């Protein structure tokens with residue numbers, strides 16, 4: 001999730017990407033769990049990754065959370081063996097409606113067939129309702145939800161670029177990284193609140209904002225969440241997949257909204273709606289080229305993307321709605337809102353291990369987040385339901401029978 005401007009002021013994304021890449025390398029030294037996990041996943045040390053997943057599964061399911069991750073990996077990942085299965089072809093319009101069903105069996109140790117997407121096979125499940133957590137006024141550390149399978153960004157930059165002295169249309173503009181801050185996330189009445197706190201100044205190391213990351217690197221999956229956005233101007237709110245390599249790649253699958261540009265354009269002129277974006281997985285974060293780096297939304301006038309958001313048919317700030325990122329093999333990675341396909345990129349599908357992430361940030365850049373906001377802006381997340389594969393387990397484990405797979 002980056003600073004992208006689809007308007008005419010498209011110089012910002014270029015600069016954003018350049019700085020983003022530079023600073024992500026720096027960010028790697030501000031050690032939270034972020035760096036550790038990234039290193040594990042990208043070095044391909046498969047046994048440590050998979051045993052971590054198995055450990056976490058055991059821990060989470062015996063705790064108070066609602067996690068019910070398949071234990072299918074334990075047998076499989078110990079020898080890394082899987083049998084192959086054929087993936088369905090998902091293309092624009094082929095699956096216009098999508099819904100998970102309740103699993104049709106009680107025990108799903110051999111994984112899941114997702115009936116809404118051509119019975120695609122996913123070995124693991126992660127389900128979490130924030131209602132399983134007590135109210136709090138703000139988290140204290142990046143590890144506060146570690147036992148539940150989450151990392152909170154503590155001290156690493158979030159979202160778009162930073163720089164000073166940039167000009168947009170000749171106007172000086174202050175663009176500063178938003179820094180991950182656990183106290184910007186809290187639990188209230190069963191929801192996770194992500195608050196880009198109001199009245200902050202866009203200056204170096206002054207902006208603080210919330211980001212939470214599912215602490216498991218996945219490689220394909222269907223990631224769903226119930227979210228209520230806010231229209232407070234001056235933030236970018238996102239549910240997205242980010243790659244796990246701190247120094248390379250620009251791989252992202254994004255769902256984003258701009259506070260202030262939900263149902264109507266904001267005062268900076270950003271088009272209203274929900275943005276689905278993919279970034280070139282092989283992109284160089286240090287030398288971005290917008291037409292090469294991302295695609296927007298299929299559109300009559302453009303082959304793979306015209307760079308326009310899908311407009312909302314009802315105001316999504318009034319209540320929770322269900323948002324889904326279906327990261328499936330192939331070129332197309334459909335997104336859904338309340339089970340209906342929205343404009344989604346058909347290019348630059350992600351190929352690296354990725355982690356599901358939520359954030360709410362501002363860096364002051366007029367072409368995208370704008371802001372920072374004057375008042376608190378609270379995005380809410382109620383629950384997540386993820387079915388996914390990992391680098392090691394891509395298909396039905398050899399010790400499993402097809403008839404043991406649950407249908408969801």
Ligand SMILES: *[C@@H]1O[C@H](CO)[C@@H](O)[C@H](O)[C@H]1NC(C)=O
Nearest residue numbers: 066067127128129226382383
């Ligand atoms: C989590 O929340 C969803 C949606 O609110 C609900 O359907 C589901 O039953 C909940 N799961 C658990 C285990 O409470």
Ligand SMILES: *[C@@H]1O[C@H](CO)[C@@H](O)[C@H](O)[C@H]1NC(C)=O
Nearest residue numbers: 079080081082083397398399
């Ligand atoms: C993997 O499973 C296949 C099919 O069951 C088997 O033929 C093969 O020997 C296994 N390989 C390993 C390394 O266990």
Ligand SMILES: *[C@@H]1O[C@H](CO)[C@@H](O)[C@H](O)[C@H]1NC(C)=O
Nearest residue numbers: 157162163164176177204205
């Ligand atoms: C850019 O962000 C880093 C922290 O991520 C900070 O140390 C640096 O001062 C920032 N630079 C500018 C020009 O804002």
Ligand SMILES: *[C@@H]1O[C@H](CO)[C@@H](O)[C@H](O)[C@H]1NC(C)=O
Nearest residue numbers: 024038159242243244245246
């Ligand atoms: C994506 O994750 C990588 C690896 O942790 C990190 O370096 C990068 O900054 C993240 N991207 C964004 C836009 O936050």
Ligand SMILES: *[C@@H]1O[C@H](CO)[C@@H](O)[C@H](O)[C@H]1NC(C)=O
Nearest residue numbers: 303304331332346347348349
């Ligand atoms: C559109 O996407 C397809 C599939 O990824 C790709 O082969 C093609 O080059 C893209 N077209 C353009 C104009 O980028």
Ligand SMILES: *[C@@H]1O[C@H](CO)[C@@H](O)[C@H](O)[C@H]1NC(C)=O
Nearest residue numbers: 194196232376377378379380
């Ligand atoms: C994001 O931040 C803005 C600005 O502080 C706030 O109005 C909004 O409620 C926040 N969104 C979430 C989901 O927390």
Ligand SMILES: CC(=O)N[C@H]1CO[C@H](CO)[C@@H](O)[C@@H]1O
Nearest residue numbers: 049052056146149215216217
């Ligand atoms: C590979 C990976 O990220 N594994 C993590 C899965 O989640 C558990 C619980 O948070 C972590 O302990 C693992 O490191």
